[in-house]
Amino acid sequence: MKSIGIGARVGRSASAICLLALMLPALAFASDRVPKPVIAIDKPGRCVEDTATMRREHPDMLRHQRDLTMHEGIRTRKHSLKECVECHASAKTGTVLGENGFCQSCHDYASVRIDCFSCHASRPKLAMGAKP
Amino acid sequence: MSRDANDGLSRRGFLAISATTLGGVMLAPGIRLIEIAAARSPEQAVSKLVRWGLLIDINKCAPGCSECVKACATENAIKSTGHARTDPQWIRKVELKDMRTGRTSSVPVMCQHCEHPPCVDVCPTGASFKRADGIVLVDRHICIGCRYCMMACPYKARSIVFEEVTGQNADVPRGKGCAEACTLCVHRVDRDQQPACVEACARAGHNAMIFGDLNDPQSEIAQRVAKYASTHIRADLLLNPGVRYQGL
Amino acid sequence: MAESLVYRELGDPSRRFWSLLALLAVPLALAAGSYFYVEHYGHIVTGMDNQIVWGMPHVFAMFLVVAATGALNVAVAASAFGKTAYRPVAPLSALVSLALLVGGLALLMLDLGRSDRMIVAVTSLNSQSVFALRVILYDGFMASVGVYLWFLLERRMNRYIKPAATMALLWQLLLITGTGLEFGFNFRAMYDSVLYAPMFIAFASAYGTAVLILILLAVCRWEDSLVPDELSRRLKNLLGISVGAALFFAVLFLSSKYELPRSRDVARFLLFDGGVYTALLWLGQLAMGGIVPLALLLRARVSRASLATACILVVLGGLAQMYVTLIGGQAYPQILFPGMIESSSFFDGEIHPYAPSLPEVLLGIGGIALAASIVAVALRALAMLPERLDQAAGPQA
Numbered sequence: 001m002k003s004i005g006i007g008a009r010v011g012r013s014a015s016a017i018c019l020l021a022l023m024l025p026a027l028a029f030a031s032d033r034v035p036k037p038v039i040a041i042d043k044p045g046r047c048v049e050d051t052a053t054m055r056r057e058h059p060d061m062l063r064h065q066r067d068l069t070m071h072e073g074i075r076t077r078k079h080s081l082k083e084c085v086e087c088h089a090s091a092k093t094g095t096v097l098g099e100n101g102f103c104q105s106c107h108d109y110a111s112v113r114i115d116c117f118s119c120h121a122s123r124p125k126l127a128m129g130a131k132p
Numbered sequence: 133m134s135r136d137a138n139d140g141l142s143r144r145g146f147l148a149i150s151a152t153t154l155g156g157v158m159l160a161p162g163i164r165l166i167e168i169a170a171a172r173s174p175e176q177a178v179s180k181l182v183r184w185g186l187l188i189d190i191n192k193c194a195p196g197c198s199e200c201v202k203a204c205a206t207e208n209a210i211k212s213t214g215h216a217r218t219d220p221q222w223i224r225k226v227e228l229k230d231m232r233t234g235r236t237s238s239v240p241v242m243c244q245h246c247e248h249p250p251c252v253d254v255c256p257t258g259a260s261f262k263r264a265d266g267i268v269l270v271d272r273h274i275c276i277g278c279r280y281c282m283m284a285c286p287y288k289a290r291s292i293v294f295e296e297v298t299g300q301n302a303d304v305p306r307g308k309g310c311a312e313a314c315t316l317c318v319h320r321v322d323r324d325q326q327p328a329c330v331e332a333c334a335r336a337g338h339n340a341m342i343f344g345d346l347n348d349p350q351s352e353i354a355q356r357v358a359k360y361a362s363t364h365i366r367a368d369l370l371l372n373p374g375v376r377y378q379g380l
Numbered sequence: 381m382a383e384s385l386v387y388r389e390l391g392d393p394s395r396r397f398w399s400l401l402a403l404l405a406v407p408l409a410l411a412a413g414s415y416f417y418v419e420h421y422g423h424i425v426t427g428m429d430n431q432i433v434w435g436m437p438h439v440f441a442m443f444l445v446v447a448a449t450g451a452l453n454v455a456v457a458a459s460a461f462g463k464t465a466y467r468p469v470a471p472l473s474a475l476v477s478l479a480l481l482v483g484g485l486a487l488l489m490l491d492l493g494r495s496d497r498m499i500v501a502v503t504s505l506n507s508q509s510v511f512a513l514r515v516i517l518y519d520g521f522m523a524s525v526g527v528y529l530w531f532l533l534e535r536r537m538n539r540y541i542k543p544a545a546t547m548a549l550l551w552q553l554l555l556i557t558g559t560g561l562e563f564g565f566n567f568r569a570m571y572d573s574v575l576y577a578p579m580f581i582a583f584a585s586a587y588g589t590a591v592l593i594l595i596l597l598a599v600c601r602w603e604d605s606l607v608p609d610e611l612s613r614r615l616k617n618l619l620g621i622s623v624g625a626a627l628f629f630a631v632l633f634l635s636s637k638y639e640l641p642r643s644r645d646v647a648r649f650l651l652f653d654g655g656v657y658t659a660l661l662w663l664g665q666l667a668m669g670g671i672v673p674l675a676l677l678l679r680a681r682v683s684r685a686s687l688a689t690a691c692i693l694v695v696l697g698g699l700a701q702m703y704v705t706l707i708g709g710q711a712y713p714q715i716l717f718p719g720m721i722e723s724s725s726f727f728d729g730e731i732h733p734y735a736p737s738l739p740e741v742l743l744g745i746g747g748i749a750l751a752a753s754i755v756a757v758a759l760r761a762l763a764m765l766p767e768r769l770d771q772a773a774g775p776q777a
Binding site: 216218219221228258275277278380 | 430504717
Binding site: 071072074075076077118120121123 | 310
C-alpha cells in the first residue's frame with residue numbers, strides 16, 4: 001500500500017473540513033433554535049410597495065432616498081424612513097427595535113446589523129404640527 | 133365720450149393708464165417673487181437661487197438671556213449629560229468684553245454657514261457639505277468621526293457626539309461618533325418655518341434674530357442688510373458666512 | 381567596479397526572535413483592547429472632548445507619519461543622489477519608512493469616531509478636500525516606496541533603481557509638505573503659517589534618521605556586529621544637519637509668531653505661560669530634541685553610545701514637539717473676536733485642559749509596536765540586510 005505524503009494528508013483533511021463547514025447552514029434551516037422573525041403589522045393599510053419588493057429593495061430605497069433628502073432637500077413621504085417608523089413602530093413598545101420590533105426581529109434573523117437607529121429615531125414623532 | 137377742456141388725457145384714460153401701470157408694477161415683482169421665494173414643494177430640489185441667512189442684532193440681544201440656546205436644545209433633542217466638556221452645543225452665547233473700551237456684549241454664535249466653509253474643504257469623505265441653498269450640513273451616513281472639521285472650523289461650531297444618543301427628534305437624526313453642528317433647523321426651513329432659535333427670540337420679545345433669504349431683495353433680512361451696516365465674525369477670513377451681525 | 385551587494389535575512393537564533401515577537405505582542409494586544417473599549421463606549425472614555433478633539437493617538441500617529449517620510453532619506457540619498465556609502469542600508473531605510481507609515485496610519489484609522497466606516501474613509505473621497513488628498517498621498521507614497529524596495533532587492537530590476545527612487549522622493553516631498561500644510565493652512569492661532577511645511581520637512585529628516593539609526597544599531601547588536609565607521613560618520617552628519625535644520629525652523633517659527641502682533645499672544649503662551657506646553661517646548665523639543673543632540677553630534681568622532689543617546693533624545697524631543705503642536709494648538713482657544721475677552725458655556729476664550737487617558741496612550745504605544753513588528757518580521761522573512769555594511773556601491777549594484 002502506498003503511503004501518502006504529509007502534503008496530501010493535510011490537503012485531504014482541509015477539504016474534508018471545508019465540506020463540513022459548507023454544510024453547516026443546513027443545520028440552521030433544520031433546527032428551530034433560530035426564532036423566526038415576528039412581523040407584526042399594528043397599523044391597518046398597505047405599505048408603500050408590495051412585500052416582496054420591500055424585502056428585496058428596502059436598503060436601496062432607503063439609501064437612494066437619504067441622498068435625495070440630505071443633499072437636495074427632497075422630503076417626499078413615500079420612501080422616507082420617518083414614515084416607515086410612523087407606521088411600523090409596535091403599538092405596544094412604541095419602537096421598531098427591541099425583541100419583537102419590526103425592523104429588529106427580521107434583522108436579527110438575517111444577522112444583518114442595523115446602523116440606522118444609532119442616529120435615527122426608532123419611535124414615531126409625537127403628533128405635533130403639520131408634517132410635509 | 134366726453135372730452136376735457138385740455139386736449140390730452142381724459143379722466144378715464146388717466147385712470148386706465150394708472151391702473152395698468154400700477155398693475156404692471158405690482159405684477160412684475162410678483163412674478164419675480166414666485167420665481168425666487170415661493171414655497172418649495174417637497175419634491176423639488178433646493179436651488180442656489182436661495183441663500184438662507186441669519187441677521188442678529190447684538191444691541192437687542194439681552195445679556196443673561198439664553199432662550200435661543202434652550203430652544204435649540206429642545207428642538208434638536210440635545211440632552212445635557214452632565215459632562216459639559218463633552219456635551220455638544222450647537223449655539224452658545226459668548227459674553228464679550230472689549231479689552232480697550234470695557235464695553236460688554238453678548239453674542240449668540242452657531243455654525244456660520246459659510247460660503248467657503250473650511251469644514252467642507254477638509255472633510256476626507258465629503259460628509260461635511262454645503263447644500264445648494266447655503267446650509268452647511270453633516271451627512272452622518274458617511275461621517276467617519278475623524279474630527280478634522282472641528283480642527284478646521286474657526287468658529288468652534290462643530291461638536292462630536294461622545295456617547296450613545298437616545299430619544300432623538302425624528303426630524304433630527306444624530307448619533308455617537310459623528311460630527312454635528314447647527315443645521316439652521318433645515319428640517320423646519322424645508323417646511324417654510326423659522327429656525328427654533330429665531331422663533332424663541334421673537335417669543336421672548338427681543339426680536340434680535342431674523343431669518344430669511346439673503347438673495348431675495350423683498351425679504352426683510354435682505355432689506356435690512358442693504359440698509360444697515362452688518363458684519364461677520366472673523367470677517368478677515370473672507371469665508372462669507374450666511375450669518376451676519378449688527379452691533380458687533 | 382564594486383561587487384554586487386548580497387542581501388540576507390536577519391540572523392538566528394530563532395528562539396530569541398520568537399521572544400522578541402512575544403514581547404511585541406503585549407503592547408499590540410493592549411492596543412487592540414483599548415481600541416475595542418473606546419469603540420464600544422464611545423470617545424467619552426478618553427481624555428478628549430469638544431475642545432481637545434485630537435489626543436494622544438494623534439500625537440503618536442503624527443510622529444510616526446513624519447518619521448516615516450524622513451526615514452526614506454538614507455535610501456533616496458543612495459539611489460537618487462549617488463551617496464554610495466548608504467547603499468547597503470537602502471532597503472532597510474525603505475522598509476523602516478513603510479513600517480512607520482503603516483503604524484501611523486493604523487493609529488489614525490483606529491481613532492476614528494466611527495471606525496466601522498474605515499472602508500468609507502478610503503473609498504469615498506471628497507474631491508475638494510485637502511485631507512482626502514492626503515489619503516492619495518499616503519497610498520502613492522506606499523506604492524512608490526514598495527516599488528522602489530522591490531527594485532532594490534531584485535537584481536534584474538536594479539537598473540531601474542534611480543527612476544524609482546526619484547519617484548519615491550517626489551511622493552516623499554509631497555507627503556511631508558502636505559502633512560506640514562495640514563497645520564499650516566489651519567486658522568488656529570498656533571498654526572496658520574506656511575513655515576510648517578519646511579519645518580516639518582526638517583522634523584521628518586531628524587526623526588526618521590534617528591529612528592533608522594536606532595534600528596540599525598539594534599540590528600547590529602542583535603547580530604553582534606558593528607556599524608562601520610564610515611557609515612556611522614555619515615549617518616551622524618545627516619542626523620546632525622537634520623536636527624540643526626529642525627532647530628532653525630522651530631526658532632524661526634516661534635520668533636515670527638512672537639514678532640507679529642496678531643500672534644504675539646499665542647507665542648507668549650507657548651514660550652512663557654503655557655505650563656506643560658512651555659516646559660515640553662523648551663526642555664523637550666528645543667533642549668532634548670535640538671541642543672543636546674547637536675552638542676553630542678557636532679564632534680569629529682562620536683561613539684556608538686553617544687550616537688544612540690542622541691537618537692533617543694531626538695525621538696523623545698520629537699514626541700514632545702508633536703504634543704506641543706497638536707495638543708497645545710488645540711488647548712489655545714480659537715479667537716473669534718480679536719481684542720475681546722471671550723467667555724461662554726462652550727469654553728470660548730479659555731485655555732482648554734487635557735489629560736491623556738490610558739486607552740489613548742496604550743493605543744499610541746501599540747502603533748509603535750506595530751511598526752516595530754513589521755520591521756522585525758520583514759527582516760527575518762526577507763533578505764533585506766546586506767552581507768557587508770561597508771560595501772559602498774553605486775545605484776545600479
